[in-house]
Amino acid sequence: MSRPSPRGVLLQILLLCLLFPALIYPLYMLLVRSVSDAEGNFVGAANFLEYLHSPGLFSSFVHSLTISTTVTALVVPAAFLLAYGLTHTRFSGRRICGLLVLLPLFVPSLLPAIGFVYLFGAQGIARFLLCGQELYGPLGIVLGNAVFTLPHATLLLLTSLRSVDSRLYMASACLGAGPWRKFTTVTLPNARYGIINASFVVFTLSITDFGVPKVLGGDYSVLSTEIFSQVIGQQNFTMGALISLVLMAPTVLTLTLDAWARRAHARLRVQNARPVSDVEQKSSPLFGVVCWGILLLPMASIAVVVFASFTAFWPYDMTLVPDNYFFEEAGYSLSSLGTSVAMALCVAVFGTALLYTGAYLVERGQIPAALKRLYRLLLLLPLSLPGLVLGLAYIFAFNSGPFSFLYDSFAILVINTIVHFSTVAHLTCVSALAKVDDNYEKAGRSMGVPAWKTALRVVVPQCRLPLSDVFFYLFINAMTTVSSMAFLCGGKYTVAAISIVNMYDSGYLGSAAAMNTLVLAVTAGAGVLHVLYKKIVSR
């Protein structure tokens, strides 16, 4: 390792300093509040004991575990079937199917939830399908969570099934193995980590989600809605902080298990694997039926919202009118969408720039290893922080104290969202940088060009595609996130996703559907631009 560069060290320290008010201080305040009473006096584990002894509070923990386990058990097999069909078989409309799978990623998690209200709610057109079961409660939460976690699980399993070396299938065929033996000896073992990883992701996403239980939960409380009602309903910040820690426990546990599983799986990684090619894909109409069948529910729940947003009064007056889009009539305005777009753009621009710089310094910068380790560790934290928890921690950190000038500002929304989604974005930057030849900066310096110049002129251009992925990822998530905004909006700034919740709460279902449709239009438009950009760049 060569001599540390002072500029790099300074920049890294600056980034770490930014993380202090954005991450460390709020978390510290959250911890403090969970062991204090309402007046701020230290009470130790007293709050926790109170929590354990109030059956009403503890039941939400059991509910959350039940819901998340059920969702995982439903979604992962379905996602596996989808991913297997998309990678290993051919059927008509497979390409479209592969695109539609991703659609729920482009909408707030509560859009499909509102779709279910239209389909199975009190005035639902497909209510008979529930056979008299109540939508509001566990059933609704499971359905809603299943729809929005499905694409996440499918994406992970797609990657995992695609990366199986096709030569293993050839070898297995030449050694006389039939289709079932190929599946059990090649496909499954190689997809095992993908399945484990997808299970953890689905479990974590559904246990930390706030939008779906808010809309479909009814009286059935889960951890996230419990936190919200403690803080907003009963002004019991202490209990809110404590339940936040409880909510983090399963998340931290799954992340730990996931890291362990990843190491155990490393043995199976094949160097220079040739992904499964068309040769291995067998035509299978059966898988076509299965894949389209699985997609039916998510598609219906999204399509019905878009359609209903244009109807006069669902389901009694189905004339197509744009009335729902005149938000002023319901006492709301279009400005929340503007706030969302502005916020998402800021998140994408600043987030990409900061996180890429950080990843660059950690991967290629000449700075002390201890600084690198600290930065890496801090950026893994947000992955285990549910949005609602981070939002609450921000409330504690910014409503008073040294950083209170940020309270109720636009900046706080941007900072919170960048931090909330930083881990995935950081890891994407890291893996992109790992693919760039190590020696460019050295080559540049041997020609008398400082490293930072080479970084800007050679390394950054080579990362254009992953950088656009990071930008897009941050933009989409900032547009659609509900959970991290729940506590931070309500004063001067309200984002679209939160105004949807408010519209729904005050009974303006049509307006909620219309706003949802607008968010979808923005994210889908961004998606098209993203694809176009990638096409142009890679040409």
Place this chain on the structure above:
Amino acid sequence: MAFLEIEQLGMCYGASRVLRNVSFSVDEGELIAILGPSGCGKTTLLNAVSGIAYPSEGKITLSGRDITALPPEKRRFGVVFQGYALFPNLTVEKNVAYGLASWDARKRADRVREMLELVGLADFCGRYPNQLSGGQQQRVALARALAPEPHILLLDEPFSALDASIRQQLAEELRRLQRQIGITTIMVTHDQQEAMSMADRIVIMKDGRIAQTGTPAEIYEAPADRFVASFIGRMNFLSFSFMEGREYGIRGEDIVVTEATELVLGQPHTWTAQIMDVCYLGAVVRMDLLLQDYSTRLWAEMPASAAAKFKKGGIVAVHLPQNKWRSWNGD
């Protein structure tokens, strides 16, 4: 009737034809090398033989039986893939036993042990592929391919993933093993030395067609075209044309370089040349020569002892004995 017969094989990927009119035969116990530069279609040909790829035209017969449409599972051909494709989730033992699913347990265990002893890895049965060196992985792949007693052994670039130092040793070992078992073998390679040293016969491919088939000596002595002449060994192409439609060349080791005396220069096919460079390669010395016409460049090879007296920049006599000229049909 040959053991394996490949007739008029053709294959297309979309609009591009990757194989055309490929015909050759393999006798029982023979080792055939399919040799060609990358992208010449040799791996595709091997895939068609193993059944992984289905040819668009032509026929493959094994002992007189048409197997063109037979899927790979039914062919009983042992294949060693490029990069070996060992199952990473299975131990060495289970990898080798993979093709023996239909055997009874006792026979299977015996066969696995026999195969691992054959390749000298009996002590490694409990290891996983990622705990083995490249050479060991290659031997496991070989044992796995041979275990189900295949009709034919197919090797796709078996040495390309190995260090140069271990390559030759493993190549000799493989050749010995192949003779010992007497298994008919087709090996795909881009390395002409590997093909020359191992194969009974070589099939040279270019752009999806066969350029020449023959024993290593036949191909070296009488290359069928300019491509083969330059791909197998090196060839000096003689630009002065003597006969319409034919091209001529001479191997570097056939060029006679002597001191330029009047006596020598009076002989036919002898010219003066300047030594442009002398390159010492150990046993032999290579010399770059510029003929007196100031345009023809030749390179000659000779034993180091014979070259000692020649220095860079010197003028020498170069004799190209006519009985050593190789010729082929020009394009």
